Amino acid sequence: MNKKNIEDIVRKEIIKSVIDSQEFIIAGNWKMNKTKHEVISFLDQVANHNFGNKNKIIIAPPNPYLYLFEDKLRYSQVLYGVQNLFPKESGAFTGELSYEMARDFGAKYAILGHSERRMLFNECNEFVSKKVRICVQNNIQPILCIGENLDQRIGGEYKQHLSNQIKEGLVRISGDELKDVIIAYEPIWAIGTGETATPDQVEETHMFLRKYLIDEYGKELGEKIPLLYGGSVKTSNVLDLALAQSVSGFLIGGASLDAQSLIEINNILN
Numbered sequence: 001m002n003k004k005n006i007e008d009i010v011r012k013e014i015i016k017s018v019i020d021s022q023e024f025i026i027a028g029n030w031k032m033n034k035t036k037h038e039v040i041s042f043l044d045q046v047a048n049h050n051f052g053n054k055n056k057i058i059i060a061p062p063n064p065y066l067y068l069f070e071d072k073l074r075y076s077q078v079l080y081g082v083q084n085l086f087p088k089e090s091g092a093f094t095g096e097l098s099y100e101m102a103r104d105f106g107a108k109y110a111i112l113g114h115s116e117r118r119m120l121f122n123e124c125n126e127f128v129s130k131k132v133r134i135c136v137q138n139n140i141q142p143i144l145c146i147g148e149n150l151d152q153r154i155g156g157e158y159k160q161h162l163s164n165q166i167k168e169g170l171v172r173i174s175g176d177e178l179k180d181v182i183i184a185y186e187p188i189w190a191i192g193t194g195e196t197a198t199p200d201q202v203e204e205t206h207m208f209l210r211k212y213l214i215d216e217y218g219k220e221l222g223e224k225i226p227l228l229y230g231g232s233v234k235t236s237n238v239l240d241l242a243l244a245q246s247v248s249g250f251l252i253g254g255a256s257l258d259a260q261s262l263i264e265i266n267n268i269l270n
């Protein structure tokens with residue numbers, strides 16, 4: 001056996017042991033995509049699929065399709081949530097969705113503060129923090145999205161921006177409640193652009209975020225809060241990104257729309 005073969009075998013063994021030792025969260029954000037017919041076809045492919053018992057699969061479809069998820073995923077390993085919530089119980093809030101409505105259809109997660117909502121609908125940290133609060137109080141796990149734009153990345157102020165988004169987004173959460181929070185780091189310049197952050201950039205940012213969480217909320221909680229990466233994740237890059245330190249999983253847009261690509265991503269991380 002030559003040196004190259006030995007190196008390949010060692011590399012494969014190391015990758016296997018890293019992937020084996022980690023339970024990944026694989027969360028899909030469908031945004032405003034799919035028809036009813038397409039949703040049914042997707043659910044038929046994943047409902048009885050054996051995803052193994054290591055990773056957690058979560059999908060956030062558009063709200064009108066939640067009833068299909070409730071119906072078809074009753075006995076499935078696939079969990080689901082919503083892409084947004086309004087931080088009130090009920091009332092005169094035209095076009096909005098309450099936590100109770102989401103829960104009525106079995107949603108267990110809510111993506112909050114996604115950069116598209118921050119940019120297109122002017123959502124600020126203060127508003128997002130109210131959403132985080134109402135979710136945690138009512139048994140819906142928030143997936144708090146944070147991320148910097150290209151100018152902030154190039155200008156070097158992205159770390160300050162990210163830690164601010166966490167601090168202000170979680171300002172209404174305290175102590176043990178933090179264990180229910182999931183954070184998704186999604187650099188805006190890498191969302192839907194095909195441009196992925198490199199594994200080194202992801203590792204550097206996630207290590208910074210992990211340290212920030214530990215410093216801010218203590219070692220026990222700070223080490224446990226899952227830190228997802230999102231931004232043009234797909235079958236071809238997910239393994240390299242998964243090997244970056246402090247990556248607990250992924251928030252995936254485009255590549256989560258196709259059932260076979262979601263299954264393949266889970267296979268790679270299994």
Ligand code: PEP
Nearest residue numbers: 191192230231232253254
């Ligand atoms: C997202 O919408 O959160 C996202 C990461 O999208 P994409 O994977 O398509 O970049």
